């Protein structure tokens with residue numbers, strides 16, 4: 001039986017390395033994918049395949065597509081689609097780094113690394129702004145229902161959207177706490193969602209049940225930092241790309257001209273979509289692919 005990659009459903013992740021790859025040597029792809037299956041460990045890795053990679057052969061994954069840039073009222077959300085995405089996670093950053101080295105030995109030079117983002121758990125699951133992230137995530141069986149594609153033929157798969165955001169922390173920290181709470185729509189002090197938040201508040205823009213159809217997703221984001229830069233590596237799994245796109249469009253003001261409060265202090269740098277294949281037993285199941 002094919003099941004979802006188990007770490008997708010696990011809420012706790014203390015440290016994670018996120019890597020994005022481009023294919024550079026097509027002639028070694030089949031051998032590389034065979035080694036990839038042997039290297040995959042359901043306890044520390046999640047892997048996703050981009051549409052451009054699967055377009056190289058006749059693998060048809062229903063619902064998979066490349067990310068596109070989306071134009072909002074004041075700005076455009078960028079798209080930087082690539083071929084492969086990998087998340088290696090664990091409690092010890094050194095162990096994660098060593099596992100990443102093992103992965104790189106297998107994936108390169110067939111693939112080259114476009115970007116490696118180091119994510120970490122901040123204050124038990126908060127964004128660097130101090131707000132709890134993930135409160136409204138579905139749990140237990142509901143999480144699996146939200147994250148699994150119902151498409152026949154690819155049971156156990158999940159669709160993944162990744163968007164790297166960069167914060168202007170100096171600006172955010174300069175704002176009065178009431179204004180910060182209004183941008184998010186929750187109080188930082190007690191994480192309560194307050195009714196009088198403005199329509200631009202992030203939680204009002206993205207309220208999952210307020211979309212038609214409802215737009216539920218499973219968020220597994222982590223803060224990142226690199227020298228002076230920092231932000232949130234936004235990661236969400238769903239049964240299609242509809243929830244991510246519906247929410248992002250509303251955040252960009254495409255529906256009513258109102259932008260999400262997040263843009264006051266943060267902006268997306270890159271966006272990509274991936275198909276996360278299922279596992280059969282503990283092994284990654286790539287039987288849907290025809291390389």
Ligand code: HEM
Nearest residue numbers: 127131132133134135136165206207208232244247248266
């Ligand atoms: C800078 C980037 C972002 C930050 C710092 C951020 C932070 C937060 C915070 C603090 C919450 C409230 C607590 C919670 O329910 O998790 C939240 C909720 C949420 N966010 Fe974000 N978020 C970001 C980007 C995004 C993006 C790009 C999307 C989707 C396109 C998104 C979708 C959601 C959803 C669906 C909720 C739950 C809304 C609800 O049903 O109440 N977020 N986010």
